[in-house]
Amino acid sequence: MTPFSHTPLFQQVTIIGVGLLGGSLGLALKQLGLAKTVIGVGRSRANLELAMNMEAIDAFVGDAKEVVGQSDFVVLATPVDTYLEHVKHWGECLRSHTVVSDVGSVKGPLVLQLESQLPPEVFFVGAHPIAGKEKSGVAYAEAGLFKGARCIVTPTSRTRPEALKTVCALWEAVGSTVISMNPHDHDWVLGAVSHLPHVAAFSLMQALCSLQKDDKTHSMNLLSFSGGGLRDTTRIAASSPEMWRDICLANRDNLLQMIDQYVGHLQEFKKTLQVNDAQRLQQLLEESKSLRERLT
Amino acid sequence: MTPFSHTPLFQQVTIIGVGLLGGSLGLALKQLGLAKTVIGVGRSRANLELAMNMEAIDAFVGDAKEVVGQSDFVVLATPVDTYLEHVKHWGECLRSHTVVSDVGSVKGPLVLQLESQLPPEVFFVGAHPIAGKEKSGVAYAEAGLFKGARCIVTPTSRTRPEALKTVCALWEAVGSTVISMNPHDHDWVLGAVSHLPHVAAFSLMQALCSLQKDDKTHSMNLLSFSGGGLRDTTRIAASSPEMWRDICLANRDNLLQMIDQYVGHLQEFKKTLQVNDAQRLQQLLEESKSLRERLT
Numbered sequence: 299m300t301p302f303s304h305t306p307l308f309q310q311v312t313i314i315g316v317g318l319l320g321g322s323l324g325l326a327l328k329q330l331g332l333a334k335t336v337i338g339v340g341r342s343r344a345n346l347e348l349a350m351n352m353e354a355i356d357a358f359v360g361d362a363k364e365v366v367g368q369s370d371f372v373v374l375a376t377p378v379d380t381y382l383e384h385v386k387h388w389g390e391c392l393r394s395h396t397v398v399s400d401v402g403s404v405k406g407p408l409v410l411q412l413e414s415q416l417p418p419e420v421f422f423v424g425a426h427p428i429a430g431k432e433k434s435g436v437a438y439a440e441a442g443l444f445k446g447a448r449c450i451v452t453p454t455s456r457t458r459p460e461a462l463k464t465v466c467a468l469w470e471a472v473g474s475t476v477i478s479m480n481p482h483d484h485d486w487v488l489g490a491v492s493h494l495p496h497v498a499a500f501s502l503m504q505a506l507c508s509l510q511k512d513d514k515t516h517s518m519n520l521l522s523f524s525g526g527g528l529r530d531t532t533r534i535a536a537s538s539p540e541m542w543r544d545i546c547l548a549n550r551d552n553l554l555q556m557i558d559q560y561v562g563h564l565q566e567f568k569k570t571l572q573v574n575d576a577q578r579l580q581q582l583l584e585e586s587k588s589l590r591e592r593l594t
Numbered sequence: 595m596t597p598f599s600h601t602p603l604f605q606q607v608t609i610i611g612v613g614l615l616g617g618s619l620g621l622a623l624k625q626l627g628l629a630k631t632v633i634g635v636g637r638s639r640a641n642l643e644l645a646m647n648m649e650a651i652d653a654f655v656g657d658a659k660e661v662v663g664q665s666d667f668v669v670l671a672t673p674v675d676t677y678l679e680h681v682k683h684w685g686e687c688l689r690s691h692t693v694v695s696d697v698g699s700v701k702g703p704l705v706l707q708l709e710s711q712l713p714p715e716v717f718f719v720g721a722h723p724i725a726g727k728e729k730s731g732v733a734y735a736e737a738g739l740f741k742g743a744r745c746i747v748t749p750t751s752r753t754r755p756e757a758l759k760t761v762c763a764l765w766e767a768v769g770s771t772v773i774s775m776n777p778h779d780h781d782w783v784l785g786a787v788s789h790l791p792h793v794a795a796f797s798l799m800q801a802l803c804s805l806q807k808d809d810k811t812h813s814m815n816l817l818s819f820s821g822g823g824l825r826d827t828t829r830i831a832a833s834s835p836e837m838w839r840d841i842c843l844a845n846r847d848n849l850l851q852m853i854d855q856y857v858g859h860l861q862e863f864k865k866t867l868q869v870n871d872a873q874r875l876q877q878l879l880e881e882s883k884s885l886r887e888r889l890t
Contacts, residue, residue: 430821448821483812507881508858508859515778527791528787535885540876556805558864561857564797567853576843583839592817593824
């Protein structure tokens, strides 16, 4: 990226939570010249110092109250279940026309709750860059993380068009393709294509562990025999536990229904195997293959 | 690889089934000079001609009976459920001291059945190179497929030491690390680290398809929103249906028990989510992460 290739979209950006996503956004904002100043807010001084050294932020504070009043853009990049608490703490300090956004993996009712929590002349726009790694922390942040990724924005009937336009311009500037959908559709889609696969991977690791523990017949170290298949299938099982705890809880209703759906298909597979139905088994496998090949 | 860098281990090798694995083995045998002649056997003339053009084999026949009597090494690389049928067809044509092996993903009782089917002076050694791709067919074969991979050999009390030594030498020569275990341990280990993850991926694709079909609320194309997580988790769902039908059926008893184990963990996850037990949820996620990080 060429430094200062853009006219700044923002005078001062405050990033609440400078981890993988917050840190990557800071790096991209600064390297592309999209913000004159980027301030980090967080609990860990060591983490914020690392973010400073990496030039993801220009300065940091422990309490957002000190800086949000001078910011024209505030982005929440902490676990989703902390959003309301944050906004309750410093929402009143925001000046009119400040745009507040986020990078969270769950939207749904949270977006409406945030909107009603913020002062009337502060504009909220939910955003979810579909980018990430199984690694967490600012140490893994990179300016190019959002390049080529999709970013979903979730406007509501209360969203100000100019604020939506600014948030879209930001994500396009960092290289993402922006897609707009309502917050509830977002949670259903992400529940299916991201949250359920994570649960599948988490539970698969648990199952391997139980198989190993319960085994009385074979004395083999299962985990030492993994091939590429297992490694790929479970890569996302190493994602941040705090983050995924909150995502799962926040998208609970969708996820409960989706786990049921998944278990239903595993049971069907099992039943087909139990009765030795080779023809039906092959049909299931052919369907899975053709669906997989349609993934874009 | 340097051509003819090895003293030939074999005068004539017959490969039954010249697909991804059989074809890759042919390429490696020829490029490394491990066999003077490699003959392919298969049902599809077009496939065998492609294998010839790729120089994975020197010649081919439709009926193995024509060639196995002049071969000192015969390797089964067809779906595992066809092995017994093959050996019944041409087993009697083998000359004494021929080594018969395979590349199949299931061993268990099959190895004992093959041993009793073959003439007494023919030596069987089960082998399973843990290498592959979600693509099938000789078109995807490559000489380097087995480099850096593990190959499990499954000797029994009837295995001749000199035959085992030859088979180990072959897999080491093509770049694999050879591990020996009994056929039943093999099926348990592979059931857990490979077959179960495949079932998890197959069923996940099925679940996404049902979610899409049953949806009345959202009109979104789920499959167009996949991120890297879903793509990795389901990569192996695109594997060959015939091959996986046979693997699942052949390792049925292990797999049924393992699917139960997996479903149990999904149910536990669901229950934890249902009662909003954030602490237990985080504990589960931390366990999964630490297990995933131990995968070698």
